[in-house]
Amino acid sequence: MVAARELLTIALPKGTLYQESVKLLGLAGLNTEGIKEPGRQLLLYSAEDVVRFIICRPTDIPTYVEYGAADLGLVGKDTIVEQHKDVYELLDLQFGGCRFVVAVPEGKETNLAFWNQTRVATKFPRIAEEFFRRQGMQMEIIKLHGNIELAPIVGLAEMIVDLVSTGRTLRENKLVPIADVLSSTTRLIANRVSHRLKNERINPLVERLRQVVEEAYTHGSH
Incomplete structure (x- = not known):
């Protein structure tokens, strides 16, 4: 042994x-x-x-x-x-390698601060919370377990924080990154x-x- x-x-x-x-x-x-x-x-x-x-x-x-x-x-x-x-x-x-981004629906791209005090859907609440706190923003974080791209489409949240490698899923769901959160x-x-x-x-x-x-x-x- x-x-x-x-x-x-x-x-x-x-x-x-x-x-x-x-x-x-x-x-x-x-x-x-x-x-x-x-x-x-x-x-x-x-x-x-x-x-x-x-x-x-x-x-x-x-x-x-x-x-x-x-x-x-x-x-x-x-x-x-x-x-x-x-x-x-x-x-x-x-x-x-992949990265976390904040993404919003196409046509709603604007600076990040504009979205203060709105709802964010994510599978990664701690990462999202720490990021927005560093920006001085107060957000309502909604934790989901999958298909978070759906959240802005159906009005559950205004934006998402998610992991992207190619960005294809975002594009398919008409979402646009407006800020980088973390590289992994x-x-x-x-x-x-x-x-x-x-x-x-x-x-x-x-x-x-x-x-x-x-x-x-x-x-x-x-």
């Missing part, structure tokens, strides 16, 4: 960030053969690296890491900011206790990841 202090548990995000996460860990020297294709298994081991991989929803990763069920996790900055969990952010992995990329996060107790395992991996990211960034592959 491997001692708990030796085993490193890494939480990987299901979905769009999965393949890039696996690729990056492989480039950093971990054996990722068994996890290249996400199957039904949610728990996978690399015996030679003494690493266990947990495959879970991106929004659950900060919780696994905060409570120590995972030592490390790969997750978007947007999730970290929105959830405000007590985790240690180690590294910007510089992939999975994938980050490496650590459990605070693990970072201290397993530093001999974590620090070399972080350094290898840092080198891989810098190399990729230098050669423009991200």
Whole structure:
């Protein structure tokens, strides 16, 4: 049996960030053969690296890491900011880039201050609230779980705060960005206790990841 202090548990995000996460860990020297294709298994081991991989929803990763069920996790900055969990952010992995914008219906574009004291629909109330507070604006934040583009169309809210990568969904729903809120990329996060107790395992991996990211960034592959 491997001692708990030796085993490193890494939480990987299901979905769009999965393949890039696996690729990056492989480039950093971990054996990722068994996890290249996400199957039904949610728990996978690399015996030679003494690493266990947990495959879970991106929004659950900060919780696994905060409570120590995972030592490390790969997750978007947007999730970290929105959830405000007590985790240690180690590294910007510089992939999975997207941005948050404030968007309003076409034809209603005007400066942001004009919209003070109106309603905003979003899946990310904390991010929206902090942004508008910094602007000195008092908004009514309405939390929705999906299809927030619908909110201005049916009169539920005057504007939305949402995550965009290409902007296509906004265009299809005749919405126009009027302000940038936050840029997000994938980050490496650590459990605070693990970072201290397993530093001999974590620090070399972080350094290898840092080198891989810098190399990729230098050669423009991200």
